[in-house]
Amino acid sequence: WTPTPLTEPEFLRSYAATGGFRNGRPAAFAFTPDGKTLLFLRSGARDVVRALYALDLATGEERELLTAERLLSGEGEELSAEERALRERLRLRARGITRFALSPDGAQILVPLSGRLFLFGREDGQVRELPAEGGYAFDPRFSPDGTKLACVRGGELYVVDLATGRQRKLTEGASDTVSHGLAEFVAQEEMSRYRGFWWSPDSASLLVQTTDQSAVELLYASNPIDPAAEPSAARFPRAGTDNADVRLRILRADGRGRPVDVRWDQETFPYLATVRWSQGGPLTLVVQDRRQQVAQILAAGDDGATRLLHEERDDAWLNIDQSVPRWVEVAGAPAMLWSTERDGGFALELRDAEGALLRPLTPPDLGYRGLLHVDEDAGMAYVNASADPTEQHVVRVPLGGGDAAALTNAPGQHRARFHDGDASAGDPPLWVHLAHTMDAGPSATVRRGDTIVTEVRSVAEAPPFVPEVEHVTVGDEGFHALVIRPRNFEAGRRYPVLLSVYGGPGVVRVRKGRYLQLRDQAFADHGFIVVTLDGRGTPHRGRAWERAIARDVITLPLADQVAGLRALGERFPALDLSRVGVYGWSFGGYFSAMAVMQRPDVFRVGVAGAPVCDWGDYDTHYTERFMGLPEENVDGYRRANVLTYAPELERPLMIIHGTSDDNVYFVHALKMRDALLRAGHEHAFVPLSGSTHMVADPDVARSLEGRILAFLSDGLR
Numbered sequence: 001w002t003p004t005p006l007t008e009p010e011f012l013r014s015y016a017a018t019g020g021f022r023n024g025r026p027a028a029f030a031f032t033p034d035g036k037t038l039l040f041l042r043s044g045a046r047d048v049v050r051a052l053y054a055l056d057l058a059t060g061e062e063r064e065l066l067t068a069e070r071l072l073s074g075e076g077e078e079l080s081a082e083e084r085a086l087r088e089r090l091r092l093r094a095r096g097i098t099r100f101a102l103s104p105d106g107a108q109i110l111v112p113l114s115g116r117l118f119l120f121g122r123e124d125g126q127v128r129e130l131p132a133e134g135g136y137a138f139d140p141r142f143s144p145d146g147t148k149l150a151c152v153r154g155g156e157l158y159v160v161d162l163a164t165g166r167q168r169k170l171t172e173g174a175s176d177t178v179s180h181g182l183a184e185f186v187a188q189e190e191m192s193r194y195r196g197f198w199w200s201p202d203s204a205s206l207l208v209q210t211t212d213q214s215a216v217e218l219l220y221a222s223n224p225i226d227p228a229a230e231p232s233a234a235r236f237p238r239a240g241t242d243n244a245d246v247r248l249r250i251l252r253a254d255g256r257g258r259p260v261d262v263r264w265d266q267e268t269f270p271y272l273a274t275v276r277w278s279q280g281g282p283l284t285l286v287v288q289d290r291r292q293q294v295a296q297i298l299a300a301g302d303d304g305a306t307r308l309l310h311e312e313r314d315d316a317w318l319n320i321d322q323s324v325p326r327w328v329e330v331a332g333a334p335a336m337l338w339s340t341e342r343d344g345g346f347a348l349e350l351r352d353a354e355g356a357l358l359r360p361l362t363p364p365d366l367g368y369r370g371l372l373h374v375d376e377d378a379g380m381a382y383v384n385a386s387a388d389p390t391e392q393h394v395v396r397v398p399l400g401g402g403d404a405a406a407l408t409n410a411p412g413q414h415r416a417r418f419h420d421g422d423a424s425a426g427d428p429p430l431w432v433h434l435a436h437t438m439d440a441g442p443s444a445t446v447r448r449g450d451t452i453v454t455e456v457r458s459v460a461e462a463p464p465f466v467p468e469v470e471h472v473t474v475g476d477e478g479f480h481a482l483v484i485r486p487r488n489f490e491a492g493r494r495y496p497v498l499l500s501v502y503g504g505p506g507v508v509r510v511r512k513g514r515y516l517q518l519r520d521q522a523f524a525d526h527g528f529i530v531v532t533l534d535g536r537g538t539p540h541r542g543r544a545w546e547r548a549i550a551r552d553v554i555t556l557p558l559a560d561q562v563a564g565l566r567a568l569g570e571r572f573p574a575l576d577l578s579r580v581g582v583y584g585w586s587f588g589g590y591f592s593a594m595a596v597m598q599r600p601d602v603f604r605v606g607v608a609g610a611p612v613c614d615w616g617d618y619d620t621h622y623t624e625r626f627m628g629l630p631e632e633n634v635d636g637y638r639r640a641n642v643l644t645y646a647p648e649l650e651r652p653l654m655i656i657h658g659t660s661d662d663n664v665y666f667v668h669a670l671k672m673r674d675a676l677l678r679a680g681h682e683h684a685f686v687p688l689s690g691s692t693h694m695v696a697d698p699d700v701a702r703s704l705e706g707r708i709l710a711f712l713s714d715g716l717r
Contacts, residue, residue, distance in 0.1 A: 011522050016702035017046050024460035026444050029432045031419040033106040045461045049096035060454040068096035077114045080136040089188040093696050104146040112140050130160055131167045143203035155179035157208055159253050170251050177214040184211050184244040190621040191273050192322045201279040208249050215242035221660045225689035234662055239616050239623040240630035246272050260304040273320050280334050281327025292317045292625045309355030316547040317625045323371035330399050345542045361397050373418035389540035390480055390512045411512045412437030441514040467521035474567035480510040481533035484524045495529045496579035496716040503557045504587030510534045529575055535560025551628050551636045554594050562602050581712045585609035596653050597645035605715025607708050609656045613642045613668035646675035652715040654684040658691030
């Protein structure tokens, strides 16, 4: 028996055209220093071109300030290789005005666009373009005093005096392998560190990263649909190979004096994870060893020498929390906020100026996720946290110690952007509350404490249906799972099952939110029950749960997914576990390929989107964090390699991959296809010409979704 598909034929087209019904939501919020205006970006519902808006918080009036068309006078937008790479690292599909910065006094807005720099005066509405000599301007940022601006052009760091418009080049020697002021690939992709230079608090100096990639392998990504186009080349450090050599120097912004080299034991600690240079604390670095089992917090002096403030160790790996360290003043003395997992779960703690522990601020079972804001006058920190991995909340934590208090409670996902300006004594905080709850869906509201000031308008299209999702906990391990039935579900019938999977580290798939499972509901409406579950190795359930996959990223995750499926089958008789398909993207694509190869007794068909094949071809920082160094874990790398099991494939498998992917390179799909071809195994192969790790073209995305659905349907007949 096969039920009649319910989903409207136009849904996949609308889903692709609207970016999953996310286009049109406000983003990138910034309060003016006086707290009277909120600036934000927003695109249309069916485009990705963002414009800059201002919301008057007293009247609720919204007005459009700037568009890309106005700034560029109708000329097309151009992106440099560095800008394209950064947007790929951020998974940012937006165009137009994608970022802006407010000057410290709130009088001017900096808008980088198409490699040019524009200043918009908030009082007079006039636009001024800054000098363009030196080429495409990347990562422009105001100095803390607002008198200068720094940016990277052609791998060199420049400083612009805003009063005179004069530009000065501070560095020399950039080449194809050497750059100044840019974060290297693994910092952007795996550490979430996107900056390569930092202003001193007094605006007199800059800390500049110099990156030498001459020892890093050069890999190529091409667009075969255009044979005349040159392949794009990028330095990509595969597991076990050389990383970029990263150095730091302090330069004076006026170009005078000699550079000061910042020195630490780079042979032992080659990874520069985090940099902080802020008022109230020293220049602070967080560095990691190659195995990512030791991290040091270092304070640098004016002479570039560093001293140890604190060291963290973990015999599996250390996660990076980019929201800390954070220097604050507590009881009239400098102190440092830091996070740790050494007691079994992520927790926020306070340390003194020398790095000694003053007190823990959150217990490990609170489920700390990251620091959002600090109100030193009120003695409060605001964090994202939740003991339930399916939810995320905004929580207030006293710096002096005491119980945490949740500012949000509706089941779902809650984030916040706080006003960083001075508040009157005793005033509650001003903040943007971003929520996606089970009852209300996505929203953005400005709040003063608990009071709603105004709503930030969204122009996103409303989805045509609400997914019918049941959240459950199953199995001896207590796996969080969700079950999505077709909306015309008939009791007493048995349905084929689709496992929508990621299954790897760093990602939680089972999350509460009204519209988070739209795509999976659309698949379910074609006559399936779609299930998702998070096994061991996923975050937010404590250190032991996450580190259980150390040195083998597939054996335990695959066993957990199978155990979870069987537990769901026992609980829900409508699940026909004799007909199970699996599909996923990135690590989920890798998991899907391994699932049909290793467990054909469970999975009858699989779709592997942008899959890793051989972990020896993926990057150092991600791969070695979970798998260890290749020479120290030969058997683990063999077990985690798709090629080890490709000869055993006996179920239908579709492999999908973008030919221009510079994260999981196209070579992964080609190696998998070659092994299957040599073994004589039938499979489907869908190369996406010109696509990267994201499928940005709505027409391609719509067609691809339909093809995936058809392949899964055929495999489960």
